[in-house]
Amino acid sequence: MSVCPFEVEIVTAARDGSWTEALRDHAASCLGCAETALVVAALTEDVDAMALDDPPLPDPKIIWIRSRLKARQERSFKAVRVVTWVQRLTIVCLTAVAIFFGPGLRELLSGLGTLIPTAALADLPLLISGPTAVLGLTFIVMSLMALWNERSVAS
Amino acid sequence: MISMATAASGIPITDTALASGVMDEAAFQVFYSQTARRMRAYLLRSLGDPSLADDLMQEAYLRLLRSGLKTEDEGHRKAYLFRIATNLVRDHFRRRRPEYEMPPDLPGDPGLQNTVDHRSDVAVAMSGLAPRDRQMLWLAYVEGSSHQEIAKALGLKTASLKSMLSRARHRMADRLRGLGLKPIERGEA
Numbered sequence: 001m002s003v004c005p006f007e008v009e010i011v012t013a014a015r016d017g018s019w020t021e022a023l024r025d026h027a028a029s030c031l032g033c034a035e036t037a038l039v040v041a042a043l044t045e046d047v048d049a050m051a052l053d054d055p056p057l058p059d060p061k062i063i064w065i066r067s068r069l070k071a072r073q074e075r076s077f078k079a080v081r082v083v084t085w086v087q088r089l090t091i092v093c094l095t096a097v098a099i100f101f102g103p104g105l106r107e108l109l110s111g112l113g114t115l116i117p118t119a120a121l122a123d124l125p126l127l128i129s130g131p132t133a134v135l136g137l138t139f140i141v142m143s144l145m146a147l148w149n150e151r152s153v154a155s
Numbered sequence: 156m157i158s159m160a161t162a163a164s165g166i167p168i169t170d171t172a173l174a175s176g177v178m179d180e181a182a183f184q185v186f187y188s189q190t191a192r193r194m195r196a197y198l199l200r201s202l203g204d205p206s207l208a209d210d211l212m213q214e215a216y217l218r219l220l221r222s223g224l225k226t227e228d229e230g231h232r233k234a235y236l237f238r239i240a241t242n243l244v245r246d247h248f249r250r251r252r253p254e255y256e257m258p259p260d261l262p263g264d265p266g267l268q269n270t271v272d273h274r275s276d277v278a279v280a281m282s283g284l285a286p287r288d289r290q291m292l293w294l295a296y297v298e299g300s301s302h303q304e305i306a307k308a309l310g311l312k313t314a315s316l317k318s319m320l321s322r323a324r325h326r327m328a329d330r331l332r333g334l335g336l337k338p339i340e341r342g343e344a
Contacts, residue, residue, distance in 0.1 A: 035328035040296045046277035050196050060187040067220035
């Protein structure tokens, strides 16, 4: 679609009223330019009228503070997200260790147990002496921490 | 480090902010005071609802700040702001009704008519146009945006924008004529 070569001049004239005879003659004979002149003049007058009757603007400080708060919120979210992923990874590693090396570790530790006098082992609480129980306990604690982190991020 | 530049609000503009092209608080306040009235006028005529225009204006500035746009060119920053605002208007109408191309405030829709600002003839004429037409006309003839900028803001092809703008202008002119306005009024006085 071709644009009238006078369009830019017509827009300027309609905005600031700098009409020349030649432009006026052209606008009278060119339908597109006449419409442009009408629309631009109306919109310009509308902008001027709105400027006269303009309620106070919202305080920019509030927008600024909101943007800072949002930035801080996003930073803490990112930091917590990293911690959460590290915890998830730890849980996966611990589970893998528990599955693949649990029986071997138990045998190793029970073998070590024979070196220690049975009377001394009998005095230890069962929970502490059992390596599987230690692994299990670690797993539960890490899971609870991950859950707690997830909830604090969600809230 | 504090530079010699100081905003009208008295908050100093830092050298870091000037060098990086990212606005600090003082630079933002200056930019806001230069652009906010035009931005509100644009949103008001695009949406027709003053309180919604204020809400979306604040959201547009907030998104501009959050975007981390690095530029010292005020024109580019302003164009970017209007692009954000245009997207917000588009999202607003899309959320409200899927047929974005339809005028949202046709006569006979009393729920919408109540919220529309009909104080001027131009507002009445604008309210009968599709939101995209309103945005296009405003950006082209009030903000003086280039065809490329308008196309980018509205998600259109530059090549098709010329004909769309021409059609929007024709529709607007028809409505203005219908309200009894004549061409070349401003220069004749």
